[in-house]
Amino acid sequence: MIEISDLSYAVGQTPILHGITTTLERGGITALIGPNGAGKSTLLHCLAGLERPASGRVRIDGLDPFTAPHRQRARAVALLQQSPALVSRLKVRELVGFGRWPHHQGRPGPEDRAQIDRALTAFALTELQDRALDTLSGGQRQRAFIAMTYAQDTPWMLLDEPLNALDPRHARDLMARLHGLSRDGARSIVIVLHDINAAAGWADHIVAMKDGRILAQDHSAALLTPEVLRDLYDTPFELLQHKGRPVVVAR
Amino acid sequence: MRRRLLPLVALAGLIALSLSLGAASFGDDAGWLLMVSRLPRTAAALLAGAGLALAGVVVQQVVQNRLVEPSLTGAPEAAMLGLLAVTLLAPGLAVAGKMLIAATAALAGMAGYLALAARLPREDPMLLPIVGMVYGGILGAAGVWGAWATDLMQYLGAWRLGEFSGVMMGRYEWLWAIAALAALLYVIADRITLLGLGEAQARSLGLDYAQTRALGLVVVSVITALVLVTVGAFPFVGLVAPNLVARWRGDNLRANLPLIALGGGGLLLAADVIGRLIRYPFEIPAATVVAVFGAGVFLWLLHAAPGRRHG
Numbered sequence: 001m002i003e004i005s006d007l008s009y010a011v012g013q014t015p016i017l018h019g020i021t022t023t024l025e026r027g028g029i030t031a032l033i034g035p036n037g038a039g040k041s042t043l044l045h046c047l048a049g050l051e052r053p054a055s056g057r058v059r060i061d062g063l064d065p066f067t068a069p070h071r072q073r074a075r076a077v078a079l080l081q082q083s084p085a086l087v088s089r090l091k092v093r094e095l096v097g098f099g100r101w102p103h104h105q106g107r108p109g110p111e112d113r114a115q116i117d118r119a120l121t122a123f124a125l126t127e128l129q130d131r132a133l134d135t136l137s138g139g140q141r142q143r144a145f146i147a148m149t150y151a152q153d154t155p156w157m158l159l160d161e162p163l164n165a166l167d168p169r170h171a172r173d174l175m176a177r178l179h180g181l182s183r184d185g186a187r188s189i190v191i192v193l194h195d196i197n198a199a200a201g202w203a204d205h206i207v208a209m210k211d212g213r214i215l216a217q218d219h220s221a222a223l224l225t226p227e228v229l230r231d232l233y234d235t236p237f238e239l240l241q242h243k244g245r246p247v248v249v250a251r
Numbered sequence: 252m253r254r255r256l257l258p259l260v261a262l263a264g265l266i267a268l269s270l271s272l273g274a275a276s277f278g279d280d281a282g283w284l285l286m287v288s289r290l291p292r293t294a295a296a297l298l299a300g301a302g303l304a305l306a307g308v309v310v311q312q313v314v315q316n317r318l319v320e321p322s323l324t325g326a327p328e329a330a331m332l333g334l335l336a337v338t339l340l341a342p343g344l345a346v347a348g349k350m351l352i353a354a355t356a357a358l359a360g361m362a363g364y365l366a367l368a369a370r371l372p373r374e375d376p377m378l379l380p381i382v383g384m385v386y387g388g389i390l391g392a393a394g395v396w397g398a399w400a401t402d403l404m405q406y407l408g409a410w411r412l413g414e415f416s417g418v419m420m421g422r423y424e425w426l427w428a429i430a431a432l433a434a435l436l437y438v439i440a441d442r443i444t445l446l447g448l449g450e451a452q453a454r455s456l457g458l459d460y461a462q463t464r465a466l467g468l469v470v471v472s473v474i475t476a477l478v479l480v481t482v483g484a485f486p487f488v489g490l491v492a493p494n495l496v497a498r499w500r501g502d503n504l505r506a507n508l509p510l511i512a513l514g515g516g517g518l519l520l521a522a523d524v525i526g527r528l529i530r531y532p533f534e535i536p537a538a539t540v541v542a543v544f545g546a547g548v549f550l551w552l553l554h555a556a557p558g559r560r561h562g
Contacts, residue, residue, distance in 0.1 A: 048455055049454075070457045070458065070459050071457045073457065074457025075457070078455060078456075079452075079455040081449070081451050081452050088447060088448070088502050089497050089498070089502040090444070090501060090502045090503055094501070094502075098444070098445065098448070101445065101456050101458075106505075132501055132502075152456065
């Protein structure tokens with residue numbers, strides 16, 4: 001369980017998050033939605049212990065991510081950054097292998113190699129494992145980074161806009177894969193999404209953020225009414241139904 | 252297998268050539284000549300080149316930019332300022348003390364560069380090396396002014412244009428410290444690779460980013476000082492060797508650090524051998540040779556985009 005109470009964060013004098021309080025249950029997918037600049041990425045960085053909040057507290061299964069030893073934190077929570085800008089010549093298998101670093105710190109064992117193989121298989125990268133990252137397409141590279149986060153084998157995976165650069169098929173495959181991973185309760189996933197319909201279709205808990213605050217949240221897609229979405233994005237939406245699932249369209 | 256052996260064979264050839272080349276010819280005292288002059292000179296070029304190449308790859312990982320190297324961060328110019336100050340204020344200081352001051356000054360110079368770099372937009376990879384060039388130019392100008400005003404231009408000239416003609420037994424042994432630093436870098440190779448993934452990703456993987464970066468930069472400053480004080484400054488070695496290895500073998504430093512060190516050592520030794528051959532029996536400084544060659548490779552790196560084969 002992630003407990004966030006009265007979390008505020010500011011860059012200099014500019015406040016980014018204002019008194020965020022919520023609880024994210026273990027298991028399942030929590031989707032963070034909201035307009036650009038709402039503070040979603042900052043919230044993820046605070047949860048991963050990478051930014052120190054101005055006030056308030058965060059507990060990841062009881063662990064304080066700001067004060068916990070680096071290695072212990074890296075085995076509790078993994079963060080996938082938004083579109084890694086890096087142009088590396090690491091091979092896919094080497095990158096995914098670095099997901100195991102918090103576990104072996106430089107001396108990988110058979111369990112680490114097995115986990116790397118599982119991650120490569122899970123994200124359809126086995127064929128690409130010996131390719132250098134800078135020879136891959138944006139979507140393939142994105143999958144390699146997600147596989148690294150998966151190989152880190154943490155109870156919590158925080159993914160910042162992982163659908164960026166993915167074509168519709170790979171976006172659906174990824175959401176289905178994450179959904180599967182989170183069903184048996186082994187992985188809990190917090191994911192920033194701009195595709196509202198992906199959130200409606202796959203998330204167990206939707207948190208809508210605007211201007212550094214939680215505007216609304218619910219454990220069902222019933223949250224996504226045209227009124228809530230209009231307030232969230234300052235633009236009108238229409239709600240359609242397709243095979244029992246809500247589909248929202250910006251007007 | 253042959254591809255792996257090829258660099259080693261080439262290096263062995265270079266070493267043999269370097270040992271046999273010189274104004275004096277081998278006579279009855281061939282063994283003495285080897286021990287006192289030829290072997291030290293060869294070892295000095297190999298060690299300095301390896302150190303500069305390793306320092307280059309560490310800086311590149313820290314700033315996440317392949318076009319940067321220590322001499323594009325103000326490190327050698329800052330170290331020269333430190334050495335000028337020592338020469339003026341405490342000329343009698345032991346070599347170890349001079350090294351320490353030079354390393355500290357190099358570290359301070361790089362800290363200034365990193366503070367500048369943190370404020371630059373990252374979209375244009377050319378910006379970091381250009382700013383480094385300007386920054387190093389300003390520090391270098393301060394050094395020239397200081398040396399001119401205090402009549403120390405001769406010292407400055409020796410530091411700025413690295414060469415190996417003065418290397419002999421008893422005057423280069425500090426460079427062996429580079430071998431120890433190379434071993435240290437090999438131990439933390441994974442951490443240095445992680446630096447290259449960027450601060451957020453590296454910290455998310457449990458790396459103590461600030462500590463690792465500080466350790467890496469201290470190693471870079473010490474290498475800069477060791478090379479500068481012993482044989483002078485050499486441009487481009489830290490740029491060329493890591494880039495050629497990255498293109499050939501990728502970015503996994505656990506696998507590639509030895510190759511980068513060998514590449515840098517081979518490059519500087521080749522430059523020294525060429526400098527000794529061109530106007531035999533006179534010599535051209537290795538720094539001049541490496542600058543001509545390095546500038547060519549640098550231009551090639553700028554224009555040849557990495558091979559992209561989108562799947």
